[in-house]
Amino acid sequence: MQDQNKNTNTNVPQALPPRTTAPGRMNRAFLTVDLEEWYHLDYLKGFRCRESGVRVLPQIFDFLDMLDEEGVKVTFFCVGEIADENAGILREIVRRGHALGCHGLDHELLTNKSLEQFVDETRRAKAMIETAAGREITGYRASCFTMERDKLDATRQLGFAYDSSKIRFAQHPLYRNLDLSGFEQAEDLVYVKDDFTEYEIPTLDIMGYSIPISGGGYLRLFPFWLLRILLGIYARRHENFTIYVHPFELTDVPLPLPKGLGKATAFRCLVGRRGNLKKLRKVIRWLKKRGARFITLEADRRERGLR
Ligand SMILES: [Zn+2]
Structure with a gap:
């Protein structure tokens, strides 16, 4: 856990619980999916991509079948405005036992929204x-991880029980270090x-640079042999892992x-x-081999005795 010990931000809880696994071994793995269309990508804002009619959802x-084959349950975070047109997919996700x-409503950055607008849109x-989906939902993830503390507190008031928007990535202007004082x-x-x-x-901090090995473009860019090396370094410092795709x-x-576009x-x-x-399947198997247990964020909460 050297990464966390090196952290100098005062808005992060400093007391670290002891590691439960030996260095190099993994404990829990959280595979998460931001359920959005390709045209929701921040780079594509301002273009009329949605009108092309092309959809990826x-x-x-194929992904759901791979998860079944690997016995992995994951947590999906769906953009509200595409929920209705993908109702069949949402119900299938729930039917297969995923969380x-x-x-958000439209994948706009939270930093561009007032608190009032956020509350209204999140409720909707x-x-x-x-x-x-035909079921209650209790999890939230901010678009591009742009969560802010007042909005985090508001999600709780709106009936959410957990959030997954915190990322430490100093070099990227979009990603703030979310204030978790009191946690x-x-x-x-x-x-x-x-x-x-x-x-x-x-x-993963290497030479002072935060490498987001947990998802997005880097997971696609890096060949598996390189990912394996980086994950090996990661597993010596951390015991839990969150992936986002x-x-x-x-x-x-x-x-x-x-x-x-350029x-x-x-x-x-x-x-x-x-x-x-x-x-991704190789990454899942690599983590499993090191003892990682893939569970949803909802199941993780239940194991901690939380609702
Ligand atoms: Zn997103």
């Missing part, structure tokens, strides 16, 4: 997802205040990217999509 069944939460998004660290990556839980998305990364359906951004959107599902 209907391709999610379902909310990823929760109701839309619950109607589509206690229950375990690696897990923070609790009263009966509310925050689950951190880890990064998106539906567009789990299929190689062609995406009609807008012409004005080559570097197009590369970031497209790199490593082909074969990424296979690579």
Whole structure:
């Protein structure tokens, strides 16, 4: 847990609970999916991608089948505005025993919204997802991890029991270090205040740079041999791991990217999509071999005696 010991921010609980596994061995693994369409990517804001009619969510069944084969249960966070058109998929996710939460109403950054707007939209998004899925939801993840403390407190008032938006990634302007003062660290990556839980998305500090090995473009960009080395370093410092992926990364359906996007951004959107599902399966097996137990965030809370 050297990463956390090196942390100098005062808004993070400093008392670290003892590690329960030997260095190099893993304890819990949380696989999470931001259930959004490809056109929700922040780079694509301002383009009219949605009108292309191309959708990636209907391709999610290959991923769901892989999870069944590996015996892995995951936590999905759905964008409210696409819940109704994907109601069948949401119900299938619930039927297969996965957890379902909310990823905002429209995937706009929380930092661009007032608290009042956030409260109104989150209430609506929760109701839309619950109607589509046919069950209550209690988890939240902010778009691009842009959670802020006043909004975190508001999610609790709105009936949410857990959030997973905290990431430490100093070099990226979008990712803030969420203020968790008043929370206690229950375990690696897990923070609790009263009966509310925050689950951190880890990064790996190497030479002063935070590498987000837990998901997004880096998971697609890095070949598995490199990921294996980085995960090995990670497992010596941490015992829990959170992975985050998106539906567009789990299929190689062609995406009609807008012409004005720029080559570097197009590369970031497209790199490593082909074969990424296979690579993810390898990561899952690597973690399992080191003792990781994949559970949903809801199941993790139940094991801690929380509702
Ligand atoms: Zn997202």
